[in-house]
Amino acid sequence: MTMELEKLPRRGGRLKIQKRADLVTEEIKQLITQKNLRPGDKLPMEKELQRLFSVSKSTIREALKSLEVQGLITISTGPTGGATIMEVPLERTFQLLQNYLFFKEVSMEDIYAARRLLEPELAAGSVPFLSDEQLDALEHNIETCQPTSKEPSLLVRQRQADLDFHDILAAANPNPFLRFACELINEMLRRLVVFSTQTPPEEHTRFGCANVKIHTEIAKAARARDSERVRALMKAHMEEASEYVKRLDGRLDGRLILDSEMAPRPRPLS
Secondary structure (H helix, E strand, O other), X not given: OOOOEEEEEEEOOEEEXXXXXXXXXXXXXXXXXXXXXXXXXXXXXXXXXXXXXXXXXXXXHHHHHHHHHOOOEEEEOOOOOEEEXXXXXXXXXXXXXXXXXXXXXXXXXXXXXXXXXXXXXXXHHHHHHOOHHHHHHHHHHHHHOOOOOOOHXXXXXXXXXXXXXXXXXXXXXXXXXXXXXXXXXXXXXXXXXXXXXXXXXXXXXXXXXXXXXXHHHHHHHHHOOOHHHHHHHHHHHHHHHXXXXXXXXXXXXXXXXXXXXXXXXXXXXX
């Protein structure tokens, strides 16, 4: 590469111009793929990358910054510093997804239509793989989500904590794509669902009690290793939860997610 800007093929009659740093970013991604680098592995040092791609220090640093923003690497300073491969955080993926959905019309009915299909299979598939520690965590979550307050904000936070029950099940499921899809939906519900301020607290309490009741049955069936009963219970749970959300006038708070909101949450036991 000898020019600061590279010309790429025309699309729709327009010539696309790509900066050199963007091209180097793509080359580094190819390097990661070709060398089968994994989270925790180091990229070559800056000088080696400069030599490898025949570019300036500023171009390499711009390319590395782009990869850091994408969540593919973390950069540290000092004699032993450099760029380290990392697994893209769920929080960053969620941010990109929400920024995409910001321009779409997505309703709570759409989300629960997906949950009704995915959650029963996710839960049933997790049953053979749940550890004793995860089963204990399911039961502990149920205890912490018992509605004990009439304060609306606290009740809403408990409904958000109900989703941790589903994340624990997801962590045990061996299907990485199904797990990913369900965790993304859970994160969207946790961060973006708002309820009408006119809703009586008693409705939130009833929702919480219903969740505790069916979560208790799911946890019992999971401990008994009864996958089919877990599937049936989760299907009923999704139908019931959808109706409660309608009664509570739940809706998505359509907005772009800020970087400052992306502090990672503790992940469930895996």
